[in-house]
Amino acid sequence: MQNLKDRVTIYQVAQAAGVSLATVSRVINKSTSVTPATRKKVEDTIEALGYKPSGLAQALATSRTTSIGVIIPSANYVYIANLLAGITEVVKEKDYSLSLFTTSHSREEALATIERVITAHVDGTIIFDDQLSQEDVEKIVSYNVPSVVIDNKIHGERVCDIHFSYDNSLRELIQRYYERGRVNPMAFLHVHNAGRLINRCEKTFIRTHEELGKDYRIINCDDSYTHTYRQFLDYFKEPDNHKGYYICYRDSIAAAVMNAAMDSGIAVPEQVEVLSLVGTKYAHIVRPCLSGFHIDMQEVGKRAMYMLTDLLNGDLVDKTARFEAQLTLGDTTKKVENN
Amino acid sequence: MQNLKDRVTIYQVAQAAGVSLATVSRVINKSTSVTPATRKKVEDTIEALGYKPSGLAQALATSRTTSIGVIIPSANYVYIANLLAGITEVVKEKDYSLSLFTTSHSREEALATIERVITAHVDGTIIFDDQLSQEDVEKIVSYNVPSVVIDNKIHGERVCDIHFSYDNSLRELIQRYYERGRVNPMAFLHVHNAGRLINRCEKTFIRTHEELGKDYRIINCDDSYTHTYRQFLDYFKEPDNHKGYYICYRDSIAAAVMNAAMDSGIAVPEQVEVLSLVGTKYAHIVRPCLSGFHIDMQEVGKRAMYMLTDLLNGDLVDKTARFEAQLTLGDTTKKVENN
DNA sequence: TTGTAAGCGTTATCAG
DNA sequence: CTGATAACGCTTACAA
Numbered sequence: 001m002q003n004l005k006d007r008v009t010i011y012q013v014a015q016a017a018g019v020s021l022a023t024v025s026r027v028i029n030k031s032t033s034v035t036p037a038t039r040k041k042v043e044d045t046i047e048a049l050g051y052k053p054s055g056l057a058q059a060l061a062t063s064r065t066t067s068i069g070v071i072i073p074s075a076n077y078v079y080i081a082n083l084l085a086g087i088t089e090v091v092k093e094k095d096y097s098l099s100l101f102t103t104s105h106s107r108e109e110a111l112a113t114i115e116r117v118i119t120a121h122v123d124g125t126i127i128f129d130d131q132l133s134q135e136d137v138e139k140i141v142s143y144n145v146p147s148v149v150i151d152n153k154i155h156g157e158r159v160c161d162i163h164f165s166y167d168n169s170l171r172e173l174i175q176r177y178y179e180r181g182r183v184n185p186m187a188f189l190h191v192h193n194a195g196r197l198i199n200r201c202e203k204t205f206i207r208t209h210e211e212l213g214k215d216y217r218i219i220n221c222d223d224s225y226t227h228t229y230r231q232f233l234d235y236f237k238e239p240d241n242h243k244g245y246y247i248c249y250r251d252s253i254a255a256a257v258m259n260a261a262m263d264s265g266i267a268v269p270e271q272v273e274v275l276s277l278v279g280t281k282y283a284h285i286v287r288p289c290l291s292g293f294h295i296d297m298q299e300v301g302k303r304a305m306y307m308l309t310d311l312l313n314g315d316l317v318d319k320t321a322r323f324e325a326q327l328t329l330g331d332t333t334k335k336v337e338n339n
Numbered sequence: 340m341q342n343l344k345d346r347v348t349i350y351q352v353a354q355a356a357g358v359s360l361a362t363v364s365r366v367i368n369k370s371t372s373v374t375p376a377t378r379k380k381v382e383d384t385i386e387a388l389g390y391k392p393s394g395l396a397q398a399l400a401t402s403r404t405t406s407i408g409v410i411i412p413s414a415n416y417v418y419i420a421n422l423l424a425g426i427t428e429v430v431k432e433k434d435y436s437l438s439l440f441t442t443s444h445s446r447e448e449a450l451a452t453i454e455r456v457i458t459a460h461v462d463g464t465i466i467f468d469d470q471l472s473q474e475d476v477e478k479i480v481s482y483n484v485p486s487v488v489i490d491n492k493i494h495g496e497r498v499c500d501i502h503f504s505y506d507n508s509l510r511e512l513i514q515r516y517y518e519r520g521r522v523n524p525m526a527f528l529h530v531h532n533a534g535r536l537i538n539r540c541e542k543t544f545i546r547t548h549e550e551l552g553k554d555y556r557i558i559n560c561d562d563s564y565t566h567t568y569r570q571f572l573d574y575f576k577e578p579d580n581h582k583g584y585y586i587c588y589r590d591s592i593a594a595a596v597m598n599a600a601m602d603s604g605i606a607v608p609e610q611v612e613v614l615s616l617v618g619t620k621y622a623h624i625v626r627p628c629l630s631g632f633h634i635d636m637q638e639v640g641k642r643a644m645y646m647l648t649d650l651l652n653g654d655l656v657d658k659t660a661r662f663e664a665q666l667t668l669g670d671t672t673k674k675v676e677n678n
Numbered sequence: 679t680t681g682t683a684a685g686c687g688t689t690a691t692c693a694g
Numbered sequence: 695c696t697g698a699t700a701a702c703g704c705t706t707a708c709a710a
Contacts, residue, residue, distance in 0.1 A: 007482060009703055020681045025705060035679060052482065055458040056404065057703030060395045060686045074424055081420035085413055088441045097459055098439045102427045119394040120436055143346060143391065225624060255624045262626070285564060285594045286625050287601070348687055359697045364689060374695065396687030399702045
């Protein structure tokens with residue numbers, strides 16, 4: 001096996017083994033039968049020459065890349081990392097490979113990403129990205145790449161979707177809160193442009209309050225621990241604010257509010273209560289432990305990849321899956337007697 | 340633009356535009372000059388037909404995939420997610436695409452991953468994976484894919500490396516500790532099979548103690564928050580253990596020790612001090628804030644990708660880069676007067 | 679069972 | 695400036 005080779009091709013293997021291209025191809029693909037003798041001969045020369053088939057040429061010939069695309073806004077979030085871990089697990093199991101595409105912030109980048117996905121010629125995609133519209137997804141699919149879309153209500157012929165369900169559990173939580181005779185209006189921390197999930201939750205929050213005829217508050221904040229922490233340090237300087245129930249987008253935001261409260265000498269949960277919508281394992285690590293909703297993104301990733309392979313094989317049963325957010329009550333909300 | 344097309348090929352564009360293949364190829368690649376008139380004609384039909392070049396065929400013809408491979412053990416850790424974010428940022432800037440390969444735990448999986456990387460025909464790889472040996476990397480490189488290797492002392496003709504430097508700062512930290520007259524032996528939490536980085540740190544830890552003629556302790560633990568938390572709850576039942584300085588692999592482990600101590604009524608940092616080696620943003624979020632080392636993995640990712648593109652273009656200046664771990668003193672170690 | 683030859687969708691080298 | 699035509703490395707009928 002020489003170094004820095006210009007890669008050995010199937011043709012060279014054939015020549016060295018004294019057979020034809022086709023035969024080598026057959027032993028690689030374990031397809032039609034080959035005499036054990038010639039098979040052995042070919043396998044030996046493959047080994048000796050260090051031949052590896054070119055996925056490129058194979059893909060071109062078969063028009064299957066056995067590669068799937070994953071489209072996400074950024075890998076930088078814990079729950080996206082978990083999603084990726086789940087996807088890769090099944091990707092390996094099914095012997096696919098995975099191309100990662102990120103969209104970032106601008107619309108142009110998103111469009112450029114779509115182009116890339118199409119030219120990359122992946123067999124299918126898993127899309128977890130709020131910025132892509134129905135049309136964007138349709139465009140991808142129209143180039144013959146079936147897709148599973150996560151938390152982004154999009155439907156179509158060769159599109160599956162996984163839906164995160166918060167509505168019922170969030171509504172229940174709010175109802176219970178007031179049923180227990182709590183009078184402080186709940187506050188929802190609005191984050192601009194943070195995606196569908198939080199928007200949906202905000203809508204549910206507002207609608208439920210309106211149905212109950214209760215007051216509520218919306219507080220604008222940033223999707224950044226540090227900013228929110230500072231903002232709430234300020235906010236808690238006002239004694240009137242030394243109470244309240246704050247519903248936050250993710251762990252780190254909830255932790256920011258909680259830390260700001262505690263660092264201002266305000267008791268959590270006695271005076272200020274905090275709840276996060278998108279929980280990760282860090283909810284259990286911070287003290288007090290965060291109350292919040294939680295969806296196992298690794299499971300979501302696995303599920304998404306299973307759906308995609310089924311879709312690709314044409315034996316998909318359910319075109320849609322639903323993950324219900326689980327509420328875990330930690331120590332940032334007051335305990336209520338559940339009996 | 341019809342739906343579910345069998346993708347339009349360059350040939351069909353040529354025919355529709357009344358020119359030859361070659362001309363279409365030229366306008367795609369903006370290479371040699373084409374009459375503005377024909378260019379426009381071709382561009383229009385490309386638009387009309389919704390033609391996108393096949394990356395596959397292009398790659399086969401040029402023997403460049405403009406795709407790089409990233410090899411990691413799992414996407415599941417925060418600092419790896421940050422690394423990925425850094426890499427993708429530059430990947431887009433340089434107009435590459437990225438294939439993700441994970442190795443998981445067994446040797447067989449690692450070997451399978453290497454095969455996949457080779458057949459995938461990526462132009463280069465970024466490897467952040469302790470399980471791969473010098474030979475493994477050499478194998479990859481021998482198939483004509485230059486690589487940059489992170490935190491895994493490997494050298495070679497077409498290999499760059501990024502090295503994390505902990506030794507000096509860790510040694511200094513230890514020396515200072517005893518210089519201040521501290522007498523409790525430090526403890527190092529050994530995690531089996533957690534990779535080179537922690538092994539190196541452990542060696543430095545031991546060697547420094549031996550040089551100083553000081554006692555030290557090695558405590559075995561798991562790379563899991565929950566396990567370690569339970570283990571240390573037990574450990575702290577013994578009053579003799581209500582003191583000590585514990586050096587932990589990562590944030591979550593350090594938090595486990597810290598929480599176990601506090602939940603056992605032990606004061607941090609007054610009685611028990613904790614330090615983490617691999618810090619993330621969560622170090623600032625937990626309370627008390629974790630003291631620990633920190634490397635900006637997003638920067639590392641960007642740097643790695645820059646090195647790789649330089650390597651691919653043949654204009655690499657430095658084959659090696661070094662990131663020094665930064666010590667951030669939080670509230671889990673005692674303050675020392677620095678003047 | 680094995681070999682021959684025609685694609686797969688591009689690029690690139692020639693002539694014209 | 696443009697058009698044939700031969701690669702690129704492999705798969706897959708079709709023949710032998």
